[in-house]
Amino acid sequence: xREGEDDPVITRHRDLEKIANAALRAGRVxxxxxxxxxxxxxxxxxxxxGLGAEDVGxxxxxxxxxxxxxxxxxxxxxMSSVGRLGVNQRLDTEVRRLAGRxxxxxxxxxxxxxEIDRLLRETPRHPSWLVAVATGTACAAFGRLLGIDWAAFLxxxxxxxxxxxxxxxxxxxxxxxxxxxxxxAFVAATLGGIGARTVGxxxxxxxxxxxxxxxxxxxxxxxxxTDIMDGFPTVGSxxxxxxxxxxxxxxAGIWLALALMGVTL
Amino acid sequence: MTIDLAPLAAPxxxxxxxxxxxxxxxxxxxxxxxFGPRCLAWATGFGAVALAIRTxxxxxxxxxEAASFAAAVATGSLALVxxxxxxxxxxxxxxxxxxxxxxGAFFGQALLGFFALTSPDAVGVEATVFQSIQALLRVxxxxxxxxxxxxxPVHLVRPGRL
Numbered sequence: 001x002r003e004g005e006d007d008p009v010i011t012r013h014r015d016l017e018k019i020a021n022a023a024l025r026a027g028r029v030x031x032x033x034x035x036x037x038x039x040x041x042x043x044x045x046x047x048x049x050g051l052g053a054e055d056v057g058x059x060x061x062x063x064x065x066x067x068x069x070x071x072x073x074x075x076x077x078x079m080s081s082v083g084r085l086g087v088n089q090r091l092d093t094e095v096r097r098l099a100g101r102x103x104x105x106x107x108x109x110x111x112x113x114x115e116i117d118r119l120l121r122e123t124p125r126h127p128s129w130l131v132a133v134a135t136g137t138a139c140a141a142f143g144r145l146l147g148i149d150w151a152a153f154l155x156x157x158x159x160x161x162x163x164x165x166x167x168x169x170x171x172x173x174x175x176x177x178x179x180x181x182x183x184x185a186f187v188a189a190t191l192g193g194i195g196a197r198t199v200g201x202x203x204x205x206x207x208x209x210x211x212x213x214x215x216x217x218x219x220x221x222x223x224x225x226t227d228i229m230d231g232f233p234t235v236g237s238x239x240x241x242x243x244x245x246x247x248x249x250x251x252a253g254i255w256l257a258l259a260l261m262g263v264t265l
Numbered sequence: 266m267t268i269d270l271a272p273l274a275a276p277x278x279x280x281x282x283x284x285x286x287x288x289x290x291x292x293x294x295x296x297x298x299x300f301g302p303r304c305l306a307w308a309t310g311f312g313a314v315a316l317a318i319r320t321x322x323x324x325x326x327x328x329x330e331a332a333s334f335a336a337a338v339a340t341g342s343l344a345l346v347x348x349x350x351x352x353x354x355x356x357x358x359x360x361x362x363x364x365x366x367x368x369g370a371f372f373g374q375a376l377l378g379f380f381a382l383t384s385p386d387a388v389g390v391e392a393t394v395f396q397s398i399q400a401l402l403r404v405x406x407x408x409x410x411x412x413x414x415x416x417x418p419v420h421l422v423r424p425g426r427l
Contacts, residue, residue, distance in 0.1 A: 034298070034357070087297075087298040087299070088298070088299045089295075089298045089299050089300045089301075089304060089354060090300070090304075092354075092357065093304075093354045093357075097353060100353075125299055126296055126299060131296055131297055134293040134294075134296035134297060135297050137289060137292075137293045138289065138291075139293075141286040141287075141289035141293065141365070142290045142365060145287065145316070145365060146370050164297070209370050209373055209374075212373070213369050213370070215369075216367055216369030216372075218294070218364040218367040219360065219364075221367065222363075222367075222411060222412045225408070225409065225412030225413070225416070226412060226415075229416050229420075247372050247376060248376060251372075251373055251377055251380065252380075255377055258377070265374060
């Protein structure tokens with residue numbers, strides 16, 4: 001028998017560590033799926049309490065989550081890194097549902113990990129071609145809202161779709177997200193501009209702008225505000241800076257495309 | 266007595282046009298955000314509602330910020346009305362409906378204007394500064410209006426979160 005194995009304090013700490021790790025993992029998945037901080041904290045707290053923690057304290061950074069769980073006189077703190085923040089609504093919803101179920105009792109840490117593994121494996125995703133077509137269509141619709149003419153509609157749709165597919169491939173290859181934004185802005189704006197000019201559109205500049213609207217970080221921008229309103233200004237500010245950086249790189253990309261095409265806004 | 270509806274036709278068509286493309290944009294971004302079919306349908310509907318209300322506001326000579334705020338409040342409130350059906354995704358679906366109102370093009374215009382100011386042969390500097398700052402302020406205020414419009418109903422009602 002190893003030293004301390006029969007010590008009830010150490011045993012309880014090991015239990016608390018398993019609870020903390022399960023809660024952190026659920027929170028991490030929620031955060032990486034686009035949940036705001038309040039929702040992430042709700043998920044972590046529900047899982048930790050459902051697994052037996054009596055008191056839960058949480059701290060969120062842009063790229064990390066920390067949790068302190070207590071039971072009786074025993075307390076431990078654990079931290080987890082958080083990966084790239086994206087938006088995956090179905091996974092986000094499923095993790096929140098899981099947290100609600102775990103909060104109702106009847107789970108152990110291992111079964112929570114098993115459920116999270118299952119969700120990561122089985123939560124459906126749209127095929128990349130469908131995402132590309134839908135994103136291109138959204139860009140073209142956005143373009144109509146901004147005032148592009150009908151001639152530019154199809155070129156914007158195609159440019160947006162190709163831009164999304166290229167973004168998917170570059171991100172999958174591990175390229176830095178801001179570099180990807182700059183590349184996509186240049187490529188999509190150039191394709192949209194060439195297409196719009198070829199078909200005789202009178203709104204070439206706006207078509208180029210509409211072609212890169214897939215890059216507008218709408219969810220992070222509103223999450224930034226929500227987080228600050230909910231009392232998490234650190235993460236909210238970090239999200240806002242991230243949004244500004246994305247727009248700076250997107251603007252640099254379209255600026256190059258406009259210069260190449262000889263178009264002014 | 267006959268009522269001449271012709272003067273109303275053009276504004277109504279404009280509202281329908283904006284609502285339709287708001288719905289299409291919200292649906293497209295919903296696919297990008299991996300919404301399921303049911304949530305996609307709701308997001309599409311909310312996109313139409315949001316753009317219709319914003320367009321009506323703009324047609325009534327409201328500012329973009331005020332019209333966006335009214336649209337976001339209405340969309341957020343409507344989502345809360347159906348929160349039992351929408352479940353944990355209530356706020357996300359309402360947000361997706363408002364995504365077509367995000368003023369990304371204004372942000373681009375503002376930054377491109379600032380880029381232009383730094384070129385060695387910048388011309389029309391005063392007008393460029395004015396237009397860039399105006400675009401940037403519109404982005405900030407409109408984003409704030411959308412975020413606040415979505416958040417206020419939630420904070421008033423406080424639905425079950427999980």
